[in-house]
Amino acid sequence: MFFNVRLNPRSSKTGVDGVYVSPNGERYLKISVNSPPVDGKANAALITFLAKLLKTAKSRVKIVKGEQDRNKTIMIDDADAAVIEELLNKNDSNDN
Numbered sequence: 123m124f125f126n127v128r129l130n131p132r133s134s135k136t137g138v139d140g141v142y143v144s145p146n147g148e149r150y151l152k153i154s155v156n157s158p159p160v161d162g163k164a165n166a167a168l169i170t171f172l173a174k175l176l177k178t179a180k181s182r183v184k185i186v187k188g189e190q191d192r193n194k195t196i197m198i199d200d201a202d203a204a205v206i207e208e209l210l211n212k213n214d215s216n217d218n
Contacts, residue, residue, distance in 0.1 A: 125206045127194045130154040131164035136171055141214040149210055150193060165189065172196065176205060
C-alpha cells in the first residue's frame with residue numbers, strides 16, 4: 123500500500139493534523155512529529171508513529187520517496203487500503 127504524507131517536523135506534538143491537497147490534486151496525510159529534521163530523526167519518528175497508528179511493525183513501513191523532503195511517499199507492506207483511505211477521509215478538512 124502506497125500513500126502520501128506531508129511531514130511537519132519540530133512540532134509541539136506528534137499526530138495527524140488533517141489532509142493537504144496539493145495544487146495538482148494529490149492528497150497528503152499531514153503528520154507532525156516532535157523530532158527535528160536532522161540526521162533522519164524526523165523520518166524515524168514518522169515511521170514509528172505510522173507503525174503504531176496502523177498497528178504494524180516498523181520494518182514494514184518504508185519511505186520510498188522524499189527522504190529529504192517534506193512531502194513523502196510511504197509504502198506499508200501489510201496495510202489495509204481501507205484503513206489508509208479512512209484516515210484520509212476522517213482528517214480531510216479541505217485545508218491546505
